Amino acid sequence: MGKKLKTNSIFRGDCKDIMKQLPKESVDLIYIDPPFFSNRIHEIIWGNGYELKAFEDRWKGGIMNYIDWLKERVEPSYDVLKETGSLFLHCDWRADYKIRNYILDDIFGSEKFLNEIIWKYSVGGRSPKYFPRKHNTIFWYAKGKTWTFNKDAVSIPRKTGYESFGGRIIEEDGKKYQIKVAKSGKEYKYRLDKGKTPEDVWEIQSIQSQSKERLGYPTQKPELLLERIIKAASNEKDVVFDPMCGGGTTPAVAYNLNRKFIGIDVSPIACQVTKKRLEDIGAPITVYNMPTTVKELKEMDPYKFQDWVVERYSGRVNTKKSGDKGIDGYTNDGVPMQVKRSYGVGRNVVDNFETAIRRKRKKKGVIVGFSFTETKGGAYEEVKRAKLEEGLEIKLVTVKELLNKFLNNDFE
Numbered sequence: 001m002g003k004k005l006k007t008n009s010i011f012r013g014d015c016k017d018i019m020k021q022l023p024k025e026s027v028d029l030i031y032i033d034p035p036f037f038s039n040r041i042h043e044i045i046w047g048n049g050y051e052l053k054a055f056e057d058r059w060k061g062g063i064m065n066y067i068d069w070l071k072e073r074v075e076p077s078y079d080v081l082k083e084t085g086s087l088f089l090h091c092d093w094r095a096d097y098k099i100r101n102y103i104l105d106d107i108f109g110s111e112k113f114l115n116e117i118i119w120k121y122s123v124g125g126r127s128p129k130y131f132p133r134k135h136n137t138i139f140w141y142a143k144g145k146t147w148t149f150n151k152d153a154v155s156i157p158r159k160t161g162y163e164s165f166g167g168r169i170i171e172e173d174g175k176k177y178q179i180k181v182a183k184s185g186k187e188y189k190y191r192l193d194k195g196k197t198p199e200d201v202w203e204i205q206s207i208q209s210q211s212k213e214r215l216g217y218p219t220q221k222p223e224l225l226l227e228r229i230i231k232a233a234s235n236e237k238d239v240v241f242d243p244m245c246g247g248g249t250t251p252a253v254a255y256n257l258n259r260k261f262i263g264i265d266v267s268p269i270a271c272q273v274t275k276k277r278l279e280d281i282g283a284p285i286t287v288y289n290m291p292t293t294v295k296e297l298k299e300m301d302p303y304k305f306q307d308w309v310v311e312r313y314s315g316r317v318n319t320k321k322s323g324d325k326g327i328d329g330y331t332n333d334g335v336p337m338q339v340k341r342s343y344g345v346g347r348n349v350v351d352n353f354e355t356a357i358r359r360k361r362k363k364k365g366v367i368v369g370f371s372f373t374e375t376k377g378g379a380y381e382e383v384k385r386a387k388l389e390e391g392l393e394i395k396l397v398t399v400k401e402l403l404n405k406f407l408n409n410d411f412e
Helices: 015-021 048-060 063-080 097-107 225-235 248-256 266-278 294-298 302-312 349-360 379-390 399-405
Strands: 009-012 027-030 083-089 111-120 135-142 170-173 173-183 187-191 200-201 240-244 260-265 286-288 336-339 364-369 393-398
Touching: 009 266, 015 063, 015 248, 027 063, 027 225, 063 083, 063 097, 083 097, 083 111, 097 111, 170 336, 173 286, 173 294, 200 266, 225 248, 240 248, 248 260, 248 266, 260 286, 294 399, 302 336, 302 399, 336 349, 336 393, 349 364, 349 379, 349 393, 364 399, 393 399
Parallel strands: 009 260, 009 286, 027 083, 027 240, 111 200, 240 260, 336 364, 364 393
Antiparallel strands: 083 135, 111 135, 170 173, 173 187
């Protein structure tokens, strides 16, 4: 990547590694929305092996292991941030104060703490045993002694009349003011048409199921939330950075607000979804570290190659990497998959896979390889025989076919 910052870019990889390659003090605003410490499988957004591995790593040693895992990914952000920049970190009740004490105060210093922002929402379930937990916490820290805060850019309308604080309304020189009388008798005048700066509790609706914003994963944050953060803490042409960008909300909002963006995500599928989302709004974007040729895929680590293939089907990887009985993963419909990192996959592979899916009491399966034998008695002939004689439907898919679909955003 060199020393020059490549803006309007998405990088595929672990942010703790990618950030070390970015120029120091090169971005103006960082927003981090890490996976929460919830041990809930639904927070594995894309369901691929990269995330599953990270999920397991976060949970091995409980809460403090999670804190260590996250700290390794927040520390490099400090070096990337300009002296006049600031960082927002999004978390929830499970780890919020440990994140503040053990990570943010330690890295930035407690004196650089600016706000504990409460994002209040109302969507979701209710418990019969305690008050509904309907908020997240966003910690705001500055790096240096000065930082950007555009309070007028995020001002909200004032409530009028007694609904706000019992004051009367007056008009002077064509402008409306609200008058509040203190106990001392002193009058305070508030101009109504200018609005007011939001307090540190933000009531912003979470994404509804019918919303056009929704990409299909439960932890997606609403664009309005990112709009307020980006408008308040950065200026036009500034660089906004999201090291765990998921489906691309931060980059998309930054571009729409005339900022430059950089994003990182460990999942190739997340990077591809972000790429399409930004292209759909006309944003120039380059994605780095993505496999683009069959040769690159052939040279990948075997397990990572398996993960990449299963991702194409929005499936889940079999985390049991040895003794897996020939099943490397499942499609999003639960169909068993086998991934072969070789050319000329033959009949014996199909035979063994038939046995594996029978054990699972399945009637369908998918085998992916670089090529399959087409001669008499080869892989394709065995697939036909299994369908006619045993009612097993096995689909043979080449890596080239999958790669073409991936590059064309034609997801399974």
